Every structure is written in C-alpha cells, then in structure tokens.
Amino acid sequence: MNLLSPILLSLRVAALATLVTLLVGLGLARLLGLRRVPLRRLWEAVIMLPLVFPPTLTGYLLLVILGKRGPIGALLASLGLTVVFTWIAAVIASFVVSLPLMFQNCKAALLSVDPQYENAARTLGLSEGRVFRRITLPLAAPGILAGTALSFARAMGEFGATLMVAGNIPGRTQTMPLALYAAVEGGRSVEANILLAVTVGLCFALVAVVSIYERRGYRVRDSGRPEGELPRNGRPRTGRPWNGRIRNGGGRP
Amino acid sequence: MILVNFEKELPRFTLKAAIMLEKPMTAILWGESGAGKTTVLDCIAGLAEPDRGEVLLEGVTVFSSSRGVNLPPRERGVGFVFQSYALFPHLTAEENVALAMPRERRGSAAGYLERLRIAHLRKTKPPLLSGGERQRLALARALAIHPRLLLLDEPFSALDWRTREETHREFLAMRDELAMSVILVTHDRAEADLLGHRIYELRDGEVLE
Numbered sequence: 001m002n003l004l005s006p007i008l009l010s011l012r013v014a015a016l017a018t019l020v021t022l023l024v025g026l027g028l029a030r031l032l033g034l035r036r037v038p039l040r041r042l043w044e045a046v047i048m049l050p051l052v053f054p055p056t057l058t059g060y061l062l063l064v065i066l067g068k069r070g071p072i073g074a075l076l077a078s079l080g081l082t083v084v085f086t087w088i089a090a091v092i093a094s095f096v097v098s099l100p101l102m103f104q105n106c107k108a109a110l111l112s113v114d115p116q117y118e119n120a121a122r123t124l125g126l127s128e129g130r131v132f133r134r135i136t137l138p139l140a141a142p143g144i145l146a147g148t149a150l151s152f153a154r155a156m157g158e159f160g161a162t163l164m165v166a167g168n169i170p171g172r173t174q175t176m177p178l179a180l181y182a183a184v185e186g187g188r189s190v191e192a193n194i195l196l197a198v199t200v201g202l203c204f205a206l207v208a209v210v211s212i213y214e215r216r217g218y219r220v221r222d223s224g225r226p227e228g229e230l231p232r233n234g235r236p237r238t239g240r241p242w243n244g245r246i247r248n249g250g251g252r253p
Numbered sequence: 254m255i256l257v258n259f260e261k262e263l264p265r266f267t268l269k270a271a272i273m274l275e276k277p278m279t280a281i282l283w284g285e286s287g288a289g290k291t292t293v294l295d296c297i298a299g300l301a302e303p304d305r306g307e308v309l310l311e312g313v314t315v316f317s318s319s320r321g322v323n324l325p326p327r328e329r330g331v332g333f334v335f336q337s338y339a340l341f342p343h344l345t346a347e348e349n350v351a352l353a354m355p356r357e358r359r360g361s362a363a364g365y366l367e368r369l370r371i372a373h374l375r376k377t378k379p380p381l382l383s384g385g386e387r388q389r390l391a392l393a394r395a396l397a398i399h400p401r402l403l404l405l406d407e408p409f410s411a412l413d414w415r416t417r418e419e420t421h422r423e424f425l426a427m428r429d430e431l432a433m434s435v436i437l438v439t440h441d442r443a444e445a446d447l448l449g450h451r452i453y454e455l456r457d458g459e460v461l462e
Contacts, residue, residue, distance in 0.1 A: 119300050120339035122326040124353035125398055134352060138343045 003194055005171050006179035013087060013175055014155035017094035021151045024095075025102030026144065030132070033107040044103075050161075051100040058097060059164025066092070066165065087173055089166040094155035102151040109143025110136060142213050149210045153203065255402055255434045257297055259306025259316070266458040268292055270306075272436065274451075279428050279435040281445040284455030290438040291336070293455070294404045297436070298333050299326035310401040311434075332400030336407045338391040340379035346390050347375035353398045365393040385416040396431075405437040409444065424448060 028047060032040050050058045066073045066083050076083055083089050113136050121131045137144075159177040166173040168182065176195060183191040255274040260267055268289045274280055284290050295301035297308055299315065302323060308316040310331070315324045341349050351362035366372045369389040379387055388408055395403060409417045425448065428435065439445050445452050454461045 114339075116335060116337060116339040117341060119326070120333065120335060121341075121352070122300070123298050123329070123331055123333040124394065125327045125330075126352070127327065135341060139341075 002171070003179070003191060006174050006176045006195070007198055009087060009090075009174070010156055010176035013090045013094055013158075014152050017091045017098060017155040018148060018152040020091070020095050021098050021102045021155070022144075022148055025099055025147065025151070026106045028103055029106035029110055033110055047103050048100045050097045055097060055158070055160030056164055059093060059161030062089070062093060062096065062161060062165040084165055085167040085169065085173060087166065090158070090162045090173055090175060093161035093165050094158045097158055097161055098151035098154040101154055102147045105147025105150060106140075106144050109140035109147065112143060113139045145213045146210050149206050153206055156199075156202065254309070254311065255436075256307070256309040257293075259296060259303035259308065259318075261292065261296060261301070261303045263289060263292065263458070269459045270296070270303075270455075271460050272453055274434050274436075277432045277434045278450040279437060279448060281449030281452045282436055282438045282455055282460070283442060283445040283452055284440065286440055288455045289458060290440075290455055291406055293460070294333070294406055294436065294438060297402070298331045298404060299324060299329050313401070330398065330401040332395030332398055332403040334388075334391045334395050334403070334405045334408050336410065338379075338387050338411075340382075340387055340390055340394070342378060342380050345376050345378055346371060346382070346393075349379065349390060350394045350397045353394060362397065365397050366390070368396075369393040383416075384412045385420060388412065388420060401434070403433055403435045405435065407438055407440070409439070410441075421447060 028043075031037060032043055037043065053061075063084060064070050066076075066089065068074065068077050068082075068084075073083065083092065117135050117139065118131050121135045122128075126134065157177055158175070159181070162173075162175060163178060166175075168174050168178045170179075170182075174182065176199065180192055180195045180199075183189075183195065254276075255272070257270055257272040260269050262268075266289075270293045272280060272282070272293075282290050282293060292301060296303045296316075297310075303316065303318070305318045306316070307314060307318070307320075310329065313330075314320065314322050315329045315331075316322060341352070344352065346366060347362050350365050351359045354362060363372060363375055366375050369392060371386055371389045371393070374382060374386060374390075379390065382390065388411070392405075392408070409420060412420060421444070428448070437448060439448075451462070
C-alpha cells in the first residue's frame with residue numbers, strides 16, 4: 001500500500017482548507033466582532049455549530065447540500081461539476097469543521113488589541129482600512145497565527161465529515177486519518193505505526209511554530225524594557241536620564 | 254482660533270466644557286482624576302461624541318450638534334499625545350512618525366525625531382525606549398501631522414521627577430518656538446501654573462477659567 005499518497009493528500013487538503021479558513025475566518029471576525037451587524041449572535045452561532053455537531057452529522061449535511069440533488073450540488077451538476085467524493089469535498093469538509101476554531105481565535109485576537117493604538121492611528125489621519133492593516137492586524141498576528149495552526153491541525157485530523165462527503169477512495173480521497181483507520185482495521189500494524197510517527201512529527205512541528213510566535217507576540221506587547229537587554233542598535237543602556245547631548249552624532253537623515 | 258463648547262452626559266455627572274483660545278497659546282485643563290479631563294480631549298479629537306455643542310478648530314467646524322457635523326478623528330487635524338503614549342510597539346520610532354505622513358513626506362520623519370533629539374533611536378521600537386524617550390517620540394508623532402491643535406493628556410505623569418523637570422523646561426522652550434494652540438491636561442497644580450498661559454479648572458463637570 002502506498003503510504004505517501006494519503007500523507008501528501010492530507011497535507012494538500014489541510015493547506016488549502018486552512019488558507020480558505022484563514023481568509024473567511026478573519027473576514028468574518030472583522031465583520032462580526034467589530035461592527036454592528038444585525039443578527040450578529042445568530043451568525044456567530046451558525047459559524048460555531050460544526051464545533052458541537054458530531055463530525056458525521058456535519059458530513060451528512062454537506063452531503064445533502066453538495067449532493068446531486070442538493071441546492072448547491074444541483075447547480076454544480078448543471079455546470080458539469082461534481083464535488084462529492086472528490087478531494088475538493090475533503091477540503092470543504094475540513095474548512096467547515098475548522099472555521100469555528102479560526103473564527104474564535106481571530107475574534108479574540110482582534111479584540112485583544114488595545115483600542116488606544118487604533119485611536120492613536122485614527123488621530124494621525126489613517127483611514128479605517130489602514131488602521132486595520134497597519135495597526136490591528138500586526139498586533140493581533142500572534143493570536144491569528146495560533147488560530148491558523150489550530151485550524152491546520154483540525155483539518156489534518158478531519159475524519160468523520162470527510163468520510164461522509166469525500167468517501168474513502170485510496171489514492172483519491174483517502175486522507176491520512178482514513179488510511180490509518182483502514183490500516184488498523186486491516187490488521188496492517190506496520191503501516192499504522194508509520195502513519196502514527198508521521199502524525200506525531202507533524203504535530204510537534206506545529207506546536208513548536210505556535211510557541212515561537214506566541215513568545216514573539218509577548219515581546220511585542222510587553223511595554224516594559226527587559227532588564228539588561230540591549231536595544232536594537234546594540235549599545236548597552238545606562239540608567240542615567242538623558243543628559244541633553246546626542247549620544248552618537250544624532251544619526252542624521 | 255480654537256473654540257470648544259459642548260455638553261456630554263456621563264454616568265455620574267454632565268460634563269460641560271467651554272474653552273476658547275483666541276490666539277495660539279497653551280491652555281491647561283486642570284482637575285482631579287475622574288473629573289472628565291480625558292473625556293474632554295476625546296471629544297475634541299473625535300474619539301468620543303458630545304451630546305450638544307460645537308468644536309471649532311482654526312475656522313473648521315469639526316463638531317456641531319445643531320448643524321449635524323461630526324468629522325471623524327482622521328479629518329480633524331488634532332495631534333494627540335496619549336497618557337500612555339500609545340506608541341505602536343511593532344513599528345520603529347521612525348515608522349511611528351512616518352505612518353502619519355503622506356508617502357512623499359515620509360523622508361522628513363527623521364527630521365521630527367531630530368527636532369526632539371531622539372534621531373539616534375530611529376530604528377528602535379518603543380518597548381525598548383525609556384519613559385522620557387517615549388514621551389518625545391509621542392510628541393514627534395503628534396507634531397508630524399502639522400496639527401491645528403495639540404492635545405497632551407498628562408504627558409509628564411509617567412516620568413520620574415528628574416526627567417519631568419527636564420522635559421518641563423524643554424516644553425516651555427518648545428511652546429514659545431512652536432507658537433501653536435495646545436491643550437494640556439494635568440492633575441498637578443504646580444505643573445499647571447508652570448506650563449500654561451491660561452488655566453482652566455475642571456470641577457464638578459464644569460470648566461472654569
């Protein structure tokens with residue numbers, strides 16, 4: 001059995017799903033978290049539903065919607081397109097189940113930015129769009145990144161919804177979790193162990209990335225100067241108050 | 254000319270602000286903490302909305318309840334030095350200043366840093382600056398937009414006494430050099446007497462000259 005195929009398929013599905021989730025989740029968090037939108041709580045509840053639904057139920061709902069007789073499936077069929085039981089269906093399943101995680105993290109990250117920074121930027125003449133791009137987004141980046149890593153992990157591990165809507169077709173829609181299940185069920189323990197090792201390795205890498213960025217985020221938010229730390233220009237700082245003289249010739253423009 | 258005349262209902266009292274600067278000068282808004290000093294500044298800058306009244310800055314009506322005018326902060330041309338300075342921690346000192354400038358003027362950001370004598374720190378990010386340096390940077394950033402009016406919210410309160418004395422002296426020199434309309438908020442009466450041409454007291458929600 002080819003083990004590379006499910007691993008590569010899972011990476012491809014998870015990467016594409018995460019990209020879409022990031023764009024949609026961040027956009028929704030911005031829209032619903034910061035503006036007065038009618039029925040805001042209802043929209044939020046709908047986004048959060050896949051988190052509490054059994055994944056097989058989410059998968060079944062997707063199958064109903066995307067199937068040939070479903071509202072979207074019929075439309076696609078009239079264009080000669082089929083989504084169910086293709087790897088695109090796996091991407092859609094992963095997107096739907098990881099969107100709540102991304103949305104929640106993005107919303108919390110955007111709200112965690114001190115509004116004073118945004119207000120300062122407004123008084124400096126920045127438009128709302130530039131305030132978001134130049135101030136809010138960079139300051140919220142660590143939280144958004146954590147949400148992205150979580151969503152990627154959720155997409156990599158997606159099983160129930162994927163099985164329902166994409167099936168378990170080796171070489172075409174059999175992702176890593178499905179291949180693992182098939183290997184265990186078929187008594188192929190060597191294959192199962194290899195897949196286990198690969199998964200553990202990927203998870204460690206993800207956790208490492210998140211923790212590195214969370215540390216960076218802490219450094220950015222910390223308003224106090226760490227003891228004994230050198231400034232960026234590399235000169236040690238003394239505790240003396242400024243003595244009225246320019247220290248290094250002023251660095252003229 | 255600067256004319257501020259408005260009322261705003263606050264949870265505990267009604268804030269009535271009346272400030273007029275007929276020529277460029279430094280007005281001090283003095284009062285105890287919780288008197289609503291920062292709210293007055295927020296209303297002038299457009300970060301809060303008064304219930305009634307008007308705010309005129311150098312001939313421009315930026316707020317008028319009777320005429321339905323309420324310009325957003327970015328169109329008011331008010332330089333604001335926040336109490337916590339609100340320097341963008343992810344940008345260098347120079348980027349903090351340049352952010353406010355149109356593309357073609359960005360090169361002059363370093364000039365403002367030099368004027369406040371922090372040019373040597375232009376590549377440093379605010380979390381690595383001392384209290385005094387942060388205050389200078391916040392002032393440089395506020396001046397870079399060529400404001401009609403400069404608002405300073407307790408700009409010296411975060412500094413140790415020695416740095417404060419020094420920056421008081423510098424402020425006085427700069428005040429006369431800039432010849433700009435300034436409203437400075439403080440709770441320190443001695444500071445108010447030292448720095449202002451005119452002192453307004455904020456007591457029980459009312460501004461008294």
